[in-house]
Amino acid sequence: MQNPSAPVVATRQGALIGFTDKDVHVWCGIPYAAPPVGSLRWRAPQPPVSWEGLRQATTFSASSWQNSEYCQALGGGDPGQFSEDCLYLNVWSPATRSTPLPVMVWLHGGGFTIGAGGLPPYSGRALAQRDVVVVTINYRLGHLGFFAHPALEGEEERVVHNFALLDQLAALNWVRDNIAVFGGDPHNITLFGESAGARSVLSLLASPLAEGLFHKAIVQSGYTLPDTPREQALEKGVALAAHLGLENATADQLRALPPEVFWPLIAPHNIAPTPIAGDCVLPEPMLDVFFAARQHPVPVMIGSNSDEASVMAVFGIDLAGQIQKLRRERRFGLGLIKLLYPGVKGDEELGRQVCRDMAFTTLGYVVMQAQQRIGAPCWRYWFDYVAEAEHATYINGAWHGNEVPYVFDSLGSVEPSRQYVTARDLQFSAQVADYWVSFARHASHIHDVLHGPTNWPACRKRRDVLLRIGVNKHAGFRLENRFMRARMSLFKRVMKHHVSLD
Numbered sequence: 001m002q003n004p005s006a007p008v009v010a011t012r013q014g015a016l017i018g019f020t021d022k023d024v025h026v027w028c029g030i031p032y033a034a035p036p037v038g039s040l041r042w043r044a045p046q047p048p049v050s051w052e053g054l055r056q057a058t059t060f061s062a063s064s065w066q067n068s069e070y071c072q073a074l075g076g077g078d079p080g081q082f083s084e085d086c087l088y089l090n091v092w093s094p095a096t097r098s099t100p101l102p103v104m105v106w107l108h109g110g111g112f113t114i115g116a117g118g119l120p121p122y123s124g125r126a127l128a129q130r131d132v133v134v135v136t137i138n139y140r141l142g143h144l145g146f147f148a149h150p151a152l153e154g155e156e157e158r159v160v161h162n163f164a165l166l167d168q169l170a171a172l173n174w175v176r177d178n179i180a181v182f183g184g185d186p187h188n189i190t191l192f193g194e195s196a197g198a199r200s201v202l203s204l205l206a207s208p209l210a211e212g213l214f215h216k217a218i219v220q221s222g223y224t225l226p227d228t229p230r231e232q233a234l235e236k237g238v239a240l241a242a243h244l245g246l247e248n249a250t251a252d253q254l255r256a257l258p259p260e261v262f263w264p265l266i267a268p269h270n271i272a273p274t275p276i277a278g279d280c281v282l283p284e285p286m287l288d289v290f291f292a293a294r295q296h297p298v299p300v301m302i303g304s305n306s307d308e309a310s311v312m313a314v315f316g317i318d319l320a321g322q323i324q325k326l327r328r329e330r331r332f333g334l335g336l337i338k339l340l341y342p343g344v345k346g347d348e349e350l351g352r353q354v355c356r357d358m359a360f361t362t363l364g365y366v367v368m369q370a371q372q373r374i375g376a377p378c379w380r381y382w383f384d385y386v387a388e389a390e391h392a393t394y395i396n397g398a399w400h401g402n403e404v405p406y407v408f409d410s411l412g413s414v415e416p417s418r419q420y421v422t423a424r425d426l427q428f429s430a431q432v433a434d435y436w437v438s439f440a441r442h443a444s445h446i447h448d449v450l451h452g453p454t455n456w457p458a459c460r461k462r463r464d465v466l467l468r469i470g471v472n473k474h475a476g477f478r479l480e481n482r483f484m485r486a487r488m489s490l491f492k493r494v495m496k497h498h499v500s501l502d
Contacts, residue, residue, distance in 0.1 A: 032174035035085035060118030061088035092124030100185035109195030126409035133184035139167035149237035158280040192218035206289035230278025293373035303381030306397030319351030365488035377458035385470025389420040409433035
């Protein structure tokens with residue numbers, strides 16, 4: 001017998017029954033596209049198949065193929081079972097609601113190679129308790145999500161290489177068509193993401209295919225690495241096939257490769273943590289779109305963390321070595337950088353700050369200026385809070401990804417933070433989540449101040465202001481004008497030529 005309190009909704013594909021988590025209704029594992037398996041591998045996602053009767057939506061789906069150990073160490077938890085049949089999403093909605101609520105659609109990070117929408121830090125319960133509807137999704141990862149090869153050319157009417165981004169667009173189409181039955185407002189959708197998820201948000205802000213599918217965007221720790229050119233992606237695809245024993249590969253041979261063969265691959269056969277420029281999703285590189293201020297004109301929040309360089313070791317970057325390379329090859333440039341970082345001692349520390357700002361901080365400045373040029377509001381932040389018990393661990397500030405459990409207000413319910421959080425940590429986390437929900441509910445071209453412990457104004461023409469979320473690792477919110485302006489101006493000029501993983 002069905003639990004009479006279990007929530008039932010009727011989507012366009014069929015009826016779903018979820019479960020109740022205290023005062024929030026939850027539906028997990030909802031298909032938003034057909035399984036991209038067999039002949040549908042490396043094709044644009046197809047519409048989901050309808051079903052008869054009542055479909056159980058009480059457990060998370062399988063995740064896209066990935067490295068489980070890597071995800072548990074760096075990606076937010078155990079991604080569970082893997083399958084190419086992974087295009088599912090999850091919804092959290094308040095059990096009691098009267099009017100259509102703002103919708104927040106989350107794109108997880110993980111370098112486009114790890115992660116899943118059902119990982120513990122991304123639980124939407126605490127945000128839904130603030131009267132929003134939260135959606136998290138899975139999308140294809142690694143070579144299953146980004147791939148180019150001559151054998152696949154001409155199979156569709158349009159050129160497609162960014163299958164993962166098309167998955168995200170398919171999820172947004174599903175949200176537009178179905179979210180009203182979950183209590184959400186299809187006319188107020190905020191797309192937000194961190195790291196590769198943030199890079200996805202930026203890509204969709206630049207994509208002609210995304211127009212009208214979301215109304216606001218939050219970019220957490222997006223990075224300035226250039227997109228992979230289509231020609232280079234095709235060359236890499238041929239080289240990868242040859243590496244796997246398929247010279248002059250056919251499409252059928254490529255699709256017959258078992259998915260697990262892609263995950264032990266290392267450079268040069270792994271994918272870049274960037275999309276591919278030159279297909280229907282990204283006809284031109286994302287950065288070029290923002291430099292030309294041709295992005296979709298929606299309100300944007302963007303920011304990064306105080307120790308983003310913590311992720312550099314994952315990509316094999318020697319922080320001190322970057323400064324030593326400057327000393328050998330560009331002594332004038334090194335002298336200029338030292339002027340911009342007065343009092344910073346040692347190559348390691350200078351490299352940490354320079355790499356952080358070139359790869360992460362500068363992007364907020366670039367997006368702010370692009371928003372100012374089109375007259376759209378932009379809220380900027382700098383996250384620098386560290387849980388009270390962890391100051392000795394996070395010596396240089398908030399690591400890449402550390403803001404996520406604060407944004408979701410999940411700090412007290414996920415490992416390992418639940419073991420050491422204090423009441424003050426939890427209070428600060430709640431305040432951060434309140435700002436994100438305030439953006440989703442109120443941000444607009446007219447409403448350009450977010451209210452909270454500190455009223456947070458958007459950057460408009462001739463206004464360059466940033467909110468420090470955490471001050472020197474401690475609780476606090478403080479506005480700062482022209483944040484790192486001299487550094488940002490320099491790095492904006494050179495980032496297109498000198499930001500890489502080489």
